[in-house]
Structure formats: structure tokens, C-alpha cells
Amino acid sequence: MEMTESFTAEDRALAGWEIVAASTSALVAEWVVYALAGGGTLPLLFPVATAVAFMLLSHHARGETARDVGWRLDNFRPAARLLLPPMLGVSAVLVSVGWYAGTLDFGRWEGGQSILGVPALSILWGPLQQYALQGFINRRAQVVLGRGAPSVLLVGLLFALFHLPNPWLTLATFMAGLYWAWVYQRAPNLLAVGLSHGLMTWVLISSVPPAALHNLRVGYKYFG
Amino acid sequence: MSRLGRLQIVFAGLVTLTLCAGAYAVWTEHGAFPPSLRGFGEVTRRGEVAGWAVDASRPGERVEVQLYVDGRFVAHGVAALPRPDVLAAGRAADESCGYSFALPALAAGAHEARVYALHAPGRGRELRTLKQLGHALRFTTGDDGRVAGHER
Amino acid sequence: MKDAAPREQANTETDATGHGLRVPFSGDESAGTSVGGGPRRPASRGRIAKLIAAKLALDLLFVAAFALYTHAVTFSRRFDGALEHADGRGARGWVEDLERPGEPVEVQLFENGRFVASVVADEPRPDDGRAGAPSGAGARRGFSFKFVRPLYGEHELRVYGVRAGRGGARRTIQQFGEPLHSAWK
Numbered sequence: 001m002e003m004t005e006s007f008t009a010e011d012r013a014l015a016g017w018e019i020v021a022a023s024t025s026a027l028v029a030e031w032v033v034y035a036l037a038g039g040g041t042l043p044l045l046f047p048v049a050t051a052v053a054f055m056l057l058s059h060h061a062r063g064e065t066a067r068d069v070g071w072r073l074d075n076f077r078p079a080a081r082l083l084l085p086p087m088l089g090v091s092a093v094l095v096s097v098g099w100y101a102g103t104l105d106f107g108r109w110e111g112g113q114s115i116l117g118v119p120a121l122s123i124l125w126g127p128l129q130q131y132a133l134q135g136f137i138n139r140r141a142q143v144v145l146g147r148g149a150p151s152v153l154l155v156g157l158l159f160a161l162f163h164l165p166n167p168w169l170t171l172a173t174f175m176a177g178l179y180w181a182w183v184y185q186r187a188p189n190l191l192a193v194g195l196s197h198g199l200m201t202w203v204l205i206s207s208v209p210p211a212a213l214h215n216l217r218v219g220y221k222y223f224g
Numbered sequence: 225m226s227r228l229g230r231l232q233i234v235f236a237g238l239v240t241l242t243l244c245a246g247a248y249a250v251w252t253e254h255g256a257f258p259p260s261l262r263g264f265g266e267v268t269r270r271g272e273v274a275g276w277a278v279d280a281s282r283p284g285e286r287v288e289v290q291l292y293v294d295g296r297f298v299a300h301g302v303a304a305l306p307r308p309d310v311l312a313a314g315r316a317a318d319e320s321c322g323y324s325f326a327l328p329a330l331a332a333g334a335h336e337a338r339v340y341a342l343h344a345p346g347r348g349r350e351l352r353t354l355k356q357l358g359h360a361l362r363f364t365t366g367d368d369g370r371v372a373g374h375e376r
Numbered sequence: 377m378k379d380a381a382p383r384e385q386a387n388t389e390t391d392a393t394g395h396g397l398r399v400p401f402s403g404d405e406s407a408g409t410s411v412g413g414g415p416r417r418p419a420s421r422g423r424i425a426k427l428i429a430a431k432l433a434l435d436l437l438f439v440a441a442f443a444l445y446t447h448a449v450t451f452s453r454r455f456d457g458a459l460e461h462a463d464g465r466g467a468r469g470w471v472e473d474l475e476r477p478g479e480p481v482e483v484q485l486f487e488n489g490r491f492v493a494s495v496v497a498d499e500p501r502p503d504d505g506r507a508g509a510p511s512g513a514g515a516r517r518g519f520s521f522k523f524v525r526p527l528y529g530e531h532e533l534r535v536y537g538v539r540a541g542r543g544g545a546r547r548t549i550q551q552f553g554e555p556l557h558s559a560w561k
Contacts, residue, residue, distance in 0.1 A: 010228050010421065011421070013232060014424050014425060014428065017235050017428045018427075018428060020239060020432075021235075021427075021431040021435075024242060025435065027246075028435055028438065028439055031246060032246045032249060032250060032442055033442075035249070035253050035254070036250070036442050036446055037442075046438055047438070050431060050434050050435070050438075057427050058427055061420040061424050061427060062420055062424065220250060223259035231425055231429075235428060235432055238429070238432035238436050239432060241436050241440075242436045245436065245439045245440045245442070246439045248447075249442045249446045249447075252443075252446050252450055252451075253446055253450075256548070288491065295544060296482075296496075297482055297494040297538075300494070338544060342549075344489075349486075349489060349534060349551065349555075350551040351450075351451075351548065351549070351550060351551070352484075352536060352548070352549035353546070353548050354547035354548075354549065355546065
């Protein structure tokens with residue numbers, strides 16, 4: 001679906017508030033739940049479930065199909081073609097650094113803590129984040145700011161915001177967020193960006209020792 | 225005012241209230257159980273609970289620690305034993321941050337030890353808190369009362 | 377929008393069945409814009425606005441519940457009691473767990489802000505015959521500290537009740553009664 005048409009001020013305002021309403025869930029989970037609910041994952045269900053329900057209902061209200069949002073296969077190849085070169089480049093750098101520093105360990109993900117407590121489920125975590133970030137926030141950002149640099153920048157900034165106050169992760173997610181947002185605006189395919197997200201996370205944690213990234217901790221947990 | 229304008233005021237109000245409530249909750253928690261209190265503990269074969277405790281916001285000052293076993297108070301102490309390994313690992317500002325408690329006589333079976341840092345939030349003396357350091361330490365004692373096994 | 381605003385108000389006031397909420401956002405002024413893709417189905421604006429309001433309100437309720445809970449477990453008064461007597465050899469008093477009356481309470485004694493000792497208050501109190509208290513089973517529990525080394529000089533003593541939270545990972549130590557000043561030569 002092309003989004004080059006002009007939207008009314010009301011459309012833009014509502015889409016902007018939709019971005020806010022989706023973002024509050026991430027911030028509530030990272031700052032309030034992490035700070036106050038200890039290690040339990042059960043309280044995380046509320047922000048995750050309300051955010052997912054909100055986004056799905058919003059798609060429904062706007063008449064967006066799964067295909068519109070980016071759950072499709074026909075444009076997987078063009079999306080992958082855009083994604084692969086920088087992925088290979090960044091991976092080469094990370095693996096070289098890891099190899100040089102002797103910190104390379106491709107099995108490290110199994111020992112890590114995944115958000116749902118099951119390491120194998122972390123494969124779903126990339127696509128889920130990218131769905132929220134691109135399938136929802138990027139699409140609404142295009143309503144507010146139009147397609148192009150401003151909306152791509154907004155997506156990158158929000159993705160970085162969700163990884164505060166972890167400095168290196170914030171920087172990394174800002175850069176990666178910009179690229180994924182740019183690719184998504186050219187070839188909206190969530191499977192491709194989701195896979196890219198999962199693979200790059202795997203390469204990152206395999207190359208760099210966990211302590212250097214503070215165990216990927218974000219929000220209040222970063223201090224704990 | 226337009227309907228959109230009124231709506232936006234409602235949205236902004238809701239978001240502001242959420243931010244305020246969240247900030248209050250996190251601020252209260254942060255004051256009562258500061259993340260700067262850090263430490264670690266383990267049950268040793270010799271029947272001790274030993275580890276280290278630091279307050280990153282007050283480097284160089286000793287942290288008071290309390291040991292509870294199975295939910296009951298056992299001992300109070302000050303973490304000031306030499307732990308050069310903790311200093312070398314960059315987790316403490318000086319090496320005097322270790323503690324060691326002897327376990328009391330316990331019935332044979334499974335037990336759980338928890339070590340807490342004692343904290344005095346705010347200026348008043350009406351409230352103290354105990355923040356658990358590390359995980360709950362599960363261990364078992366044999367018929368002779370000695371530590372038979374432990375997990376981290 | 378200028379022309380639409382008064383009409384919208386009229387709509388919402390006269391038609392409260394839910395249709396009225398749909399109409400204001402699908403007013404004539406927006407019907408003129410193209411209705412191509414999903415995001416610009418004008419009839420959906422009212423639903424989207426309600427959705428945003430509901431989502432933000434749910435977030436607020438969730439966070440406010442956390443805030444109230446945190447405030448309550450940190451600051452709400454959990455214990456009633458008193459440090460009745462103290463000298464250089466020991467101290468004694470009583471405590472009542474206001475949330476679980478009659479249950480034993482861990483009591484910690486601090487002297488001039490320093491930890492001295494911890495005991496479990498579980499002694500029945502014969503003087504616990506207040507009105508409103510459950511007959512027979514008194515809600516107050518007595519405690520007494522015996523100092524290993526006598527406390528000479530002047531001291532400010534305070535007693536605290538210990539409550540566990542979050543499965544034991546957190547404990548708050550709340551003062552009850554008034555501080556007691558003791559002098560022992």
C-alpha cells in the first residue's frame with residue numbers, strides 16, 4: 001500500500017498518539033515492571049498483552065490486513081537483498097573483533113536469559129519487536145511525518161529510547177533501527193527484518209562478552 | 225475547542241498521570257531498595273555463608289549485612305573482610321567488602337539462606353530496609369548438621 | 377473542522393447510542409479526502425480515538441496500582457507497639473502485627489542508629505484486654521532483649537518490626553512506638 005497521500009491534521013494527530021500509546025507499554029515494562037516486580041515474568045504479561053491487543057485492534061479499526069502490515073512472502077527477496085550487505089559487513093566486523101579478543105562463542109545464546117524464560121523462544125523475540133517497531137510504529141510514523149527520512153529517524157530514535165540507559169545497546173539499536181526502518185519503507189516484510197533482528201542479536205552476543213553489553217539489560221534492570 | 229483538541233488534552237493528561245505514578249513508584253522503590261547495593265553470597269562446604277557486599281553510591285564505606293535462614297534472622301555483621309578478588313574484578317572500591325557467617329545448627333534437610341544489605345532510606349530513623357544480595361541460597365544439611373550439598 | 381465542531385457537539389449530545397461517536401469523526405469535511413488505504417477510513421477515527429484512550433487509561437491503572445502497592449508496602453503502618461522499659465541489661469515491650477493480629481513478629485533493636493539485636497516477639501500479653509480485641513486471644517505479643525554486654529551511658533533505643541515482601545527478597549524494618557532514652561551507670 002502506498003502512503004504518499006496527504007493526511008488530515010486529525011489523522012496525523014491520532015497516528016501520533018497511537019505511537020505514544022504503543023510506546024508507553026515498552027517504557028512501563030522496562031522501567032516500572034522491571035523496577036518493582038523483581039525477576040518475575042508474569043507482570044510483564046500486562047504491558048505485552050495490552051500493547052499487542054492495542055496494535056491488533058488499531059489495524060482492525062484502520063482496515064489494515066496482515067499483508068499491509070508486512071506479514072507476507074512476495075517481497076521477502078527484495079527486503080533480504082537490502083538487508084544482507086550491511087548484515088554481512090557488521091557480522092564480519094563483530095566476528096573479527098570477537099575472534100581477535102578471544103570472546104567468540106556461538107553457543108552463548110543458550111545460556112542467556114530470554115524475555116520469556118525459554119531460550120528457544122528468543123527466535124520469536126526479533127520478529128515480535130520488529131512487528132511493533134515497523135509494522136505498527138513505522139506505519140503510523142509515515143502517517144504523521146510521511147515516508148522518508150523524518151519517519152525513519154523517528155523509528156530509530158524510539159527504538160534507541162527503548163534500550164536506554166544501556167549506552168552501547170542504545171547506540172547499536174539506533175543505527176540498526178534506522179536501517180531496518182529504511183528497509184521496511186522500501187520493502188515492508190516483517191519476516192525479513194525479524195530474521196535480521198534475531199540473527200544480528202545472535203552474532204552480537206556471540207562476539208562480544210555479555211559484560212561489555214551489560215547482559216543486554218535495559219531500563220531499570222540496567223542498574224540492578 | 226475542537227473535539228480533537230479536547231481529545232488530545234485527555235490523552236496528554238493520561239500519559240502525564242501514568243508518568244507521574246510510574247516515577248513515584250520507581251523513586252520510592254529506588255530510595256528504599258537502591259540498586260547501588262550489590263553483593264553476592266554462597267554456602268560453603270565448611271558450613272558458612274560467605275560473600276561480599278558493596279554500596280556503589282558510597283564507595284569505601286562498609287555495608288551492614290544480615291543473614292536469614294528459612295525466613296528467620298540468624299546474624300548481623302559488617303562486610304569488612306578482605307576480598308582482593310572482588311577488588312581485582314572491579315566490583316568494589318577497596319578490598320574490605322567480604323562477610324562470612326557461620327550457619328547455625330540446622331535440622332537435616334533442605335534449607336534456604338538469604339543475605340541482605342541493611343539500608344537506611346531518607347534522613348529519618350523510622351524506616352530501615354533489607355535488600356537481598358544475589359539469589360536465595362538453597363542447600364541441604366545431613367544428619368550430622370553439616371552442609372551436604374548446595375546449589376547456586 | 378471549524379464548521380464541523382459545533383455540529384459534532386450536537387451529534388454527541390443528541391445521540392448517545394454510540395452512533396453519535398462515530399459520526400463526528402466521519403463528518404462531511406473528511407469524506408472529501410481520498411479513501412484509498414486502510415489508515416484513512418474516516419469512519420474509523422472515532423474507534424481509534426477510543427482505542428487510544430482505553431489503552432492509555434489501562435496503562436495508567438496498571439502503573440497507579442504499582443505505585444499504590446509500592447507506597448503501601450514501604451510506608452503504611454504495619455505495626456503497633458511500644459518499647460516499655462530499657463536499662464543497661466536489657467529492654468522489653470510489646471508489638472502487634474496490624475495485618476495479622478496475634479502472629480509472632482520479628483523485632484530488631486537499634487541503639488543510636490546501630491543494630492543491637494533481633495528477637496521474635498511471641499510472648500502472650502496478659503494485659504492485652506483492650507476493647508475490640510478478640511476475646512481470649514490477644515493480638516499483642518511481648519518481646520524482651522537481654523544484652524550480652526551491659527549498655528553503659530546514655531542511649532537512644534528504637535524498636536522495629538520486620539516485614540517480608542516479594543517472596544522474601546525484600547524486607548522493611550518499620551519503627552513502632554516512641555524512641556526510649558535510657559541512662560545506665
